[in-house]
Amino acid sequence: MHPPEMRARARALRARGHDIRSVARSLSLPYTTVWHWCVDRPEPAVFGSAVRCFRCRPDQDDPPDQAAYAYLLGLYLGDGHMVTTDRTPVLRIYCADAWPNLIGQCDTAMRAVLANKVQHIQKRGCVAVQSTARHWPCLFPQHGPGRKHERPIVLTEWQRTIVEPQAGDFLRGLFHSDGCRFANQVTVRGKRYVYPRYMFHNESTDIMGLCQWALDLLGIAWRMNRRNSLSVARREAVAALDRHVGPKS
Template sequence: MDRPEPVMVGTAARCFRCFPDVGNPTDPTAYPYLLGLYLGDGHLVTTDRVPVLRVYCADAWPDLIDACDVAMKAVLANKVQRIQKQGCVAVQSTGKHWPCLFPQHGPGKKHERPIVLTDWQREIVAAHPGDFLRGLFHSDGCRVSNRVTVRGRSYVYPRYMFVNESADIMGLCQWALDLLGIAWRMNRRNSLSVARREAVAALDRHVGPKS
């Protein structure tokens, strides 16, 4: 006798970890991008009746707010809320299956506990390192014009910066940059710089400035 199909309600029908038959998100680049945003400016609340994934996006970057909203819907969310805070918007979605997709959640700040990707997450990031970096740099990074003076002459050149207190998250950023062959260096304990012309150009193709 055939077994009845499982009854899936809400986000359960879209969880590619619990139900592999549904496949990865419709847009395969959405998950690594959202993972990068989550590791930077997001957190997952699991103490409520239904878990809440929340990413804080500065008011100064309206396109980033839209991109985060789109990524959540592409990955799992049926509905996304935007809660205005002082100087930022909390882009959030409730769903019982968010913890399946972000197993790095836990009590306390990210830099005070280990952040390690699972094998299946590393496989996704390895396939789409540029989208993962886009999420990291859109959350805790920036593209700036660096000014230097050499022998009395001023020069301006573009530079990417990524700042994060977690050594594990910084290591993931370095790993993704290495996968793309993009040169980087640590200019401080918690700060990574991409400044070589060819490296900046390569990162422009994957990240680009916030907007």
């Protein structure tokens, strides 16, 4: 955690007209850290026992449940959306009706990370699992206008610090949202073979890159079978991913 005086200096420089990049350079800080202080949360947070946001508490550096945060981040990057135009931000994850267990896992992760209350809104063919909380934008700075594949999606330094040791949970969120495990069938010289295979599909090259990065951290072999589709098919790679991802149902 940076001392409060550093945050105050950054905000003072910004108030005098300096842009984010020049403030970061002058204070030897990451660009994303200064952006969070001066743009995403320009006013000092009000602390107290009711504040659960680990980014806004001076006594807490990381989420109390890092695995839950990594999992929820994966879900958000896949099928998540954040509404910040209302008075209080809303984090919304869309879960297909076909996977009722996924709905429960998403609900549990939201509560472990920040939410005091989670709503399930039935939509056509899916359920929107959502929570209203003022501090969701602090925890998911990837939010922004437009579709995710039309804007940069980059993890901040503090997010990478959390996700790296929890790469398996992060992948579980990604594959539970935009991935699947199925029985692939091939015929070779007239003989039919059936074997399990994972697929991950996303239009964002940045999110696809994060999936590749997490797989590499765990030593799981993958290949791109299409521009927007990744495959994990080797027997040992599928077995390794099974240990982390598990059933989606």
